Amino acid sequence: MNNLRQYEDAIALYHNSLNIKTVPVYSWDFHNNFLTAVKKLFLDINKLNSIASKNRWIQNDWDFKNSLKEEVIIVTDNKLRIVFASHNIEKMNGYVEHEILGKSPKMFQGEATNHITSNEIRIAILEQQPFEKVVMNYKKNGDVYACLIKGYPVFNIKGELSHYIAFEKAA
Template sequence: MEFKVYDAAFAKQHENGAIKAMPLVSWDIYSQYLLQTNVLLHDVNSLHQIANKNQWKSVWDYKESLQDETVIVVTDAQLKIVFASKNIKKMNGYEAQEVVGNSPKMFQGAKTDLQVSNEIRKAILNKVPFEKNVINYCKDGSLYKCHIKGFPIFNHKGEVTNFIAFEKIAA
């Protein structure tokens, strides 16, 4: 009886929020959802902090991107990674904190197409968006085909402060 009262009170409190009410008998399932939601919110908050700090002119829908398992990587203007979403581990085996401070080139190797890499480099130098498929390397050395949508991010003064990439495993 106590669980039903708790469930009813919890559901009423959060009926207008993003939190979904689940009966306590399914707590093991709900805890996975709650954990994933907390990771997602941490990533979204981190991205908002970076955006505010660098006075980004653009606004991105991080939450929607992260919910569909897109990995988000943000670099500074010198192409050093300053943020990687936690779900990067699922894509290539690296923990987010392992890639921060490195160049995205850390994912490239012998089988990475140099022409595609050069096209990405040109887009970055020209400060224009790009969309490419590239062969990248996982932490364990295995290969994966990555679909990348990259964008320069400008501040309110028109200066490039960061680059953002939305990455998924390519079909």
């Protein structure tokens, strides 16, 4: 019994002499938020690459990884129905992807949206030309925000219009 007691005392002395740095429990939340954001980023990149390869998009020089860190990416089909929205759309306007899939981007517009700007975007889309405009959009809760939209037509390897892609951020 004596040897066991000496062993326990030695272990206790050793552990008490260690210089242990404790981490507050709330730091785990930051780590979890970071991991969740990284997972969503890779999920978005995989979805975009899947859409591109499935529809045989012509190779573009878009850097999805860096764009997704700073911007929201929305992809519509050639009939302007939303087929993809990146996860960070929720931060920008409160919507999540499943709430807007199949709908038109016009769902974000309202009274404060400038009709001249909307018409210029419509003409660019009809002419299959890229555009860059600031539009007054509406969040899910009804608040108005300025949104810088860089939109591009996307063509497949046959040269046919496949989709439209928009890179958006609050202006």
